[in-house]
Amino acid sequence: MIWQIDLAVLVLVVICAIGALAVKDLVGASILFGAYSFLMCILWAVMGAVDVAFTEASVGAGVSTVFFLAAVFRTSRRSKD
Amino acid sequence: MKLISLALVVLLGGLFMAATADFPDWGDPASPASVHVSPRYIEKTMEETSVPNIVTAVLADYRGYDTMFETAVVFTAGVACFLLLRRRDPRPGPERIYRHQATGVIVEMRHKPAKEPAGEVFARIDDDWVPHDLIIMNVCRLLIPFIQLFGLYVIAHGHHSPGGGFQGGVILGASIILLALSWDLRTAMGRLSEAATGLMSAVGVFIYAGVGAMCLAMGSNFLDYEALGPLMFVDPVHARSLGIFFVELGVGLAVMATMVLIYKNLASEGRLDQGL
Amino acid sequence: MDMAQYIPVLLTKYNYWVYITLMMIGLWAMIAKNNLVKKIIGMSIFQTAIILFYVSIGAKYGATIPILRHGHNGAHEAIRTVDYINPLPHVLMLTAIVVSVATLGVALALSIRIHRRHRTLEEDDILTQLREP
Numbered sequence: 326m327i328w329q330i331d332l333a334v335l336v337l338v339v340i341c342a343i344g345a346l347a348v349k350d351l352v353g354a355s356i357l358f359g360a361y362s363f364l365m366c367i368l369w370a371v372m373g374a375v376d377v378a379f380t381e382a383s384v385g386a387g388v389s390t391v392f393f394l395a396a397v398f399r400t401s402r403r404s405k406d
Numbered sequence: 407m408k409l410i411s412l413a414l415v416v417l418l419g420g421l422f423m424a425a426t427a428d429f430p431d432w433g434d435p436a437s438p439a440s441v442h443v444s445p446r447y448i449e450k451t452m453e454e455t456s457v458p459n460i461v462t463a464v465l466a467d468y469r470g471y472d473t474m475f476e477t478a479v480v481f482t483a484g485v486a487c488f489l490l491l492r493r494r495d496p497r498p499g500p501e502r503i504y505r506h507q508a509t510g511v512i513v514e515m516r517h518k519p520a521k522e523p524a525g526e527v528f529a530r531i532d533d534d535w536v537p538h539d540l541i542i543m544n545v546c547r548l549l550i551p552f553i554q555l556f557g558l559y560v561i562a563h564g565h566h567s568p569g570g571g572f573q574g575g576v577i578l579g580a581s582i583i584l585l586a587l588s589w590d591l592r593t594a595m596g597r598l599s600e601a602a603t604g605l606m607s608a609v610g611v612f613i614y615a616g617v618g619a620m621c622l623a624m625g626s627n628f629l630d631y632e633a634l635g636p637l638m639f640v641d642p643v644h645a646r647s648l649g650i651f652f653v654e655l656g657v658g659l660a661v662m663a664t665m666v667l668i669y670k671n672l673a674s675e676g677r678l679d680q681g682l
Numbered sequence: 683m684d685m686a687q688y689i690p691v692l693l694t695k696y697n698y699w700v701y702i703t704l705m706m707i708g709l710w711a712m713i714a715k716n717n718l719v720k721k722i723i724g725m726s727i728f729q730t731a732i733i734l735f736y737v738s739i740g741a742k743y744g745a746t747i748p749i750l751r752h753g754h755n756g757a758h759e760a761i762r763t764v765d766y767i768n769p770l771p772h773v774l775m776l777t778a779i780v781v782s783v784a785t786l787g788v789a790l791a792l793s794i795r796i797h798r799r800h801r802t803l804e805e806d807d808i809l810t811q812l813r814e815p
Binding site for chain 3: 407408411412414415416418419422423426427429431432433434435437439440443444445447448449451452458459460461464465469472473476479480483484486487490491566567568572576661664665668671672675676
């Protein structure tokens with residue numbers, strides 16, 4: 326547990342979260358959410374929660390991004406806010 | 407509206423931040439969460455179950471009842487997606503579109519043909535069709551068997567390394583989703599049909615509950631794998647290790663099938679004819 | 683100096699503050715965002731922030747990952763609790779992540795159904811459509 330790495334990743338996580346909510350293009354928002362999940366996975370690996378990090382890497386960064394993309398592709402891509 | 411919600415959220419966040427003053431320090435080994443229940447698991451797991459990965463042992467053995475219903479929730483979510491989205495009316499527009507392989511001529515058919523033409527002469531394509539990339543298709547075709555092998559390894563080796571039924575199941579499901587993305591949904595449906603995914607997710611939950619019920623039939627408590635020792639000719643400690651493995655198999659099967667089921671319904675809006 | 687006494691507090695508590703910031707970002711998106719997919723993204727951010735908080739409860743300085751050291755012949759050395767990270771929050775949150783992706787699927791399925799009926803995902807447009815007879 327090195328607090329410098331931890332703080333850097335935490336700042337990136339917050340930036341990705343704000344970015345995913347601020348982008349008007351929903352495909353871009355889905356991809357940024359995938360990046361957010363992967364950074365979260367790094368954070369858990371740094372904390373020593375290897376099983377949780379593994380789950381998040383396969384579930385959050387992999388499958389849920391694909392779910393978002395599928396739903397956005399079948400509905401509308403533009404968002405007003 | 408936005409200003410009111412922002413003010414509320416900032417107020418709530420400020421209250422939470424003030425409450426952190428009472429929290430134990432971050433990473434403190436003597437924090438209340440780390441001194442009460444978990445030392446028992448850390449000290450006894452190895453001698454009681456012979457599983458080095460404490461997370462797997464607690465997940466499938468000590469708290470097996472909890473995990474069984476988590477699996478049931480995943481199964482229920484898959485069923486809910488199916489019930490919400492699945493529909494059988496055909497898409498408006500031409501029923502089938504084919505491309506003549508030799509000349510590239512596109513043929514649209516109003517009605518479904520009685521017999522599918524041979525794939526070498528006419529290839530069926532989607533109406534929101536994008537040209538398939540040869541490199542992506544073949545790289546994915548080469549990669550998918552190894553992804554599935556890795557998924558099986560993750561399920562089977564969850565006792566000794568990070569991993570287990572949930573992670574392995576998601577990786578196996580993701581390999582099928584990769585096939586659907588890189589080829590098309592019909593190819594993936596040919597490998598794993600809708601009925602197969604529904605059946606597999608139900609069978610996964612059934613395996614989990616069945617292992618528990620078998621312990622009950624052997625005269626012990628529900629999900630107490632020690633009772634399975636005489637059936638498998640091993641001592642009680644190894645019986646618990648093997649019981650965890652069977653349960654993880656059930657979890658992997660259920661999670662994999664549910665992921666594929668949800669993806670298929672989302673990507674084709676419930677028609678299961680053409681995906682992304 | 684007066685400031686020096688706050689530095690240890692900062693170092694031991696800054697993680698919690700970032701978790702709370704993330705949680706509030708998610709909550710704000712759930713309340714104030716207009717698009718349904720954005721609301722679902724906000725819900726997922728809220729969820730992961732709570733999971734992050736739970737996992738961080740189990741962290742211990744000077745401890746290793748919760749996989750016990752073991753030999754091939756079944757022999758193992760004495761196990762000390764302070765050497766291993768608390769595994770209990772990991773177990774609870776691992777299942778929560780998988781359940782969260784399954785419920786995410788249901789939420790997206792619901793939004794596809796809403797789009798099928800109203801042809802839009804914007805909350806205010808749906809509300810005006812519902813008010814008109």
